[in-house]
Amino acid sequence: MSVDADTVRRIGRLARIRITEEEVAAYEGELNAILGFVEQLGEVDVSGVEPMTSVTPMQLRRREDKVTDGGYAEKIVANAPISEDNFFMVPKVVE
Amino acid sequence: MTDLTRLSLKSLRDGLAKKDFTALEATNAYLASIEAANEKLNAYIAVTAEQAREMAKASDAKLAKGESGALEGVPLGIKDLFATKGIHTQAASHILDGFKPEYESTVTSNLWRDGAVMLGKLNMDEFAMGSSNESSYYGPVMNPWRAESGNKDLVPGGSSGGSAAAVAAWLCAGATATDTGGSIRQPAAFTGTVGIKPTYGRCSRWGIVAFASSLDQAGPIARTVEDSAILLQSMSGFDAKDSTSADIAVPDFAAAVERGVKGLTIGVPKEYRMDGMPEEIEKLWQEGLEWLKAEGATVKDISLPHTKYALPAYYIVAPAEASSNLARYDGVKYGLRVTGKDITDLYELTRAAGFGREVKRRVMIGTYVLSAGYYDAYYVRAQKVRTLIKKDFEDAFNAGVDAILTPATPSAAFGIADQEMNADPVKMYLNDIFTVTVNMAGLPGIAVPAGKDSAGLPLGLQLIGKPFDEETLFAAGRVIEKSANLDLAPAKWW
Numbered sequence: 001m002s003v004d005a006d007t008v009r010r011i012g013r014l015a016r017i018r019i020t021e022e023e024v025a026a027y028e029g030e031l032n033a034i035l036g037f038v039e040q041l042g043e044v045d046v047s048g049v050e051p052m053t054s055v056t057p058m059q060l061r062r063r064e065d066k067v068t069d070g071g072y073a074e075k076i077v078a079n080a081p082i083s084e085d086n087f088f089m090v091p092k093v094v095e
Numbered sequence: 096m097t098d099l100t101r102l103s104l105k106s107l108r109d110g111l112a113k114k115d116f117t118a119l120e121a122t123n124a125y126l127a128s129i130e131a132a133n134e135k136l137n138a139y140i141a142v143t144a145e146q147a148r149e150m151a152k153a154s155d156a157k158l159a160k161g162e163s164g165a166l167e168g169v170p171l172g173i174k175d176l177f178a179t180k181g182i183h184t185q186a187a188s189h190i191l192d193g194f195k196p197e198y199e200s201t202v203t204s205n206l207w208r209d210g211a212v213m214l215g216k217l218n219m220d221e222f223a224m225g226s227s228n229e230s231s232y233y234g235p236v237m238n239p240w241r242a243e244s245g246n247k248d249l250v251p252g253g254s255s256g257g258s259a260a261a262v263a264a265w266l267c268a269g270a271t272a273t274d275t276g277g278s279i280r281q282p283a284a285f286t287g288t289v290g291i292k293p294t295y296g297r298c299s300r301w302g303i304v305a306f307a308s309s310l311d312q313a314g315p316i317a318r319t320v321e322d323s324a325i326l327l328q329s330m331s332g333f334d335a336k337d338s339t340s341a342d343i344a345v346p347d348f349a350a351a352v353e354r355g356v357k358g359l360t361i362g363v364p365k366e367y368r369m370d371g372m373p374e375e376i377e378k379l380w381q382e383g384l385e386w387l388k389a390e391g392a393t394v395k396d397i398s399l400p401h402t403k404y405a406l407p408a409y410y411i412v413a414p415a416e417a418s419s420n421l422a423r424y425d426g427v428k429y430g431l432r433v434t435g436k437d438i439t440d441l442y443e444l445t446r447a448a449g450f451g452r453e454v455k456r457r458v459m460i461g462t463y464v465l466s467a468g469y470y471d472a473y474y475v476r477a478q479k480v481r482t483l484i485k486k487d488f489e490d491a492f493n494a495g496v497d498a499i500l501t502p503a504t505p506s507a508a509f510g511i512a513d514q515e516m517n518a519d520p521v522k523m524y525l526n527d528i529f530t531v532t533v534n535m536a537g538l539p540g541i542a543v544p545a546g547k548d549s550a551g552l553p554l555g556l557q558l559i560g561k562p563f564d565e566e567t568l569f570a571a572g573r574v575i576e577k578s579a580n581l582d583l584a585p586a587k588w589w
């Protein structure tokens with residue numbers, strides 16, 4: 001499988017990374033080099049093999065469903081580029 | 096007075112305990128060598144001199160009262176990937192500009208609990224994506240090592256290039272690092288230092304900027320095997336805040352260092368004998384096996400048949416997880432923000448300006464392999480191959496192998512701005528060919544300096560162990576270190 005220029009533009013949109021027209025060709029080449037490299041996985045017989053979901057045999061720990069942390073909104077927004085009254089500020093999203 | 100920066104971490108710690116010198120003296124000695132070297136080496140991207148002196152004074156007070164911790168007064172460098180409260184934490188990326196966390200990572204908290212002193216934050220490949228430390232927003236790190244005849248700048252490896260260079264150039268007594276595909280072991284091999292990636296789950300990932308969560312593990316880089324054991328001891332331990340943290344006891348790693356290899360079976364995987372492997376790497380490997388045999392180990396040929404598929408599977412799994420983990424950098428919650436005409440514009444412009452080329456490439460690959468219609472063909476298949484890679488190791492261990500010896504890297508350190516590597520991303524990825532299998536299987540792996548190439552540059556060997564058996568790696572690593580008996584002081588040019 002390989003990607004074309006349109007696919008590069010589409011991936012850029014899905015990844016929310018602006019790709020300029022001048023960059024498309026270079027990305028196309030680089031992504032195809034990587035996809036060409038991973039193509040060899042097609043040789044492996046994986047019939048009946050379970051995909052790995054956890055690298056060590058472990059059960060995800062559970063805990064009681066209650067609030068154990070929080071109450072410091074000012075710390076949460078402390079690194080925000082723009083905030084107001086402990087809210088993150090973004091451009092208008094609803095007309 | 097002896098140069099305190101030249102002492103091993105163990106000797107420094109013991110000297111502090113005996114009050115031969117103070118923690119403030121040791122910290123000042125390191126701060127002075129950073130000051131003198133960093134402009135050339137670029138290992139530190141933030142130096143926290145004032146805080147370091149405060150921490151050292153606190154350690155001196157504790158030492159005076161006889162209440163010292165396991166690392167009391169020992170000055171360390173911290174990879175920029177670890178969240179350090181109120182201090183520069185940017186994963187060497189532009190997109191985290193100005194980020195100062197409100198919290199401390201578990202691993203660094205453990206180090207401060209044991210009395211260590213923080214000298215500053217260390218350079219790295221952006222978001223730990225790279226094998227040469229050249230993808231850092233803060234510029235490349237120089238390897239303190241140069242060829243015996245020549246003055247060409249070499250890379251220290253990556254992604255923990257700042258950690259490895261700082262340890263090798265005596266700019267800290269030891270450093271934290273992380274390893275997703277070889278990012279501790281490859282730079283350790285390139286700089287003549289010791290680096291261990293412990294078993295997945297041994298060190299908490301909480302507060303470490305995430306790259307590929309199923310592969311990421313923290314570990315130390317140090318100047319000796321014993322130093323690395325002492326550091327890993329403090330860094331390790333169960334943490335309820337990391338859902339994949341292993342709830343098992345941490346053994347006394349330092350006690351295992353001199354245990355020897357008598358009676359152990361060392362596996363030699365035939366698949367690691369790559370076509371076109373340099374003769375000096377092959378020779379080093381044979382030498383390592385002879386050393387282990389001379390100390391009473393048995394060597395056994397083994398097969399790990401899916402080895403060649405580990406790197407391609409990695410370049411699906413790691414970018415897929417990265418594309419998901421890096422979705423959080425959106426110009427809203429922290430770091431860089433580039434204003435656009437609407438919210439989507441803001442996201443796209445911020446991420447285009449904030450991420451470097453290698454990071455964008457990996458996020459794009461990850462986005463593609465997870466996208467509708469490709470998920471099964473790429474991601475699910477890669478995870479199935481990963482199951483087979485892990486099974487290869489399990490079969491070897493079940494057949495009586497205690498540890499596996501391989502080369503750490505396919506070559507010694509290469510030049511800064513290497514044209515071939517930069518022209519072809521896959522060439523750069525091949526640096527991790529011997530190390531990446533270990534992450535895919537969640538196993539512990541240690542890189543130990545074992546020789547030098549014809550240009551006098553350090554070369555390392557890697558030992559791979561059973562899950563949670565880092566002790567055997569320290570014991571066997573120590574045998575290699577002792578037998579190689581190398582002079583690991585780079586000639587000072589900086």
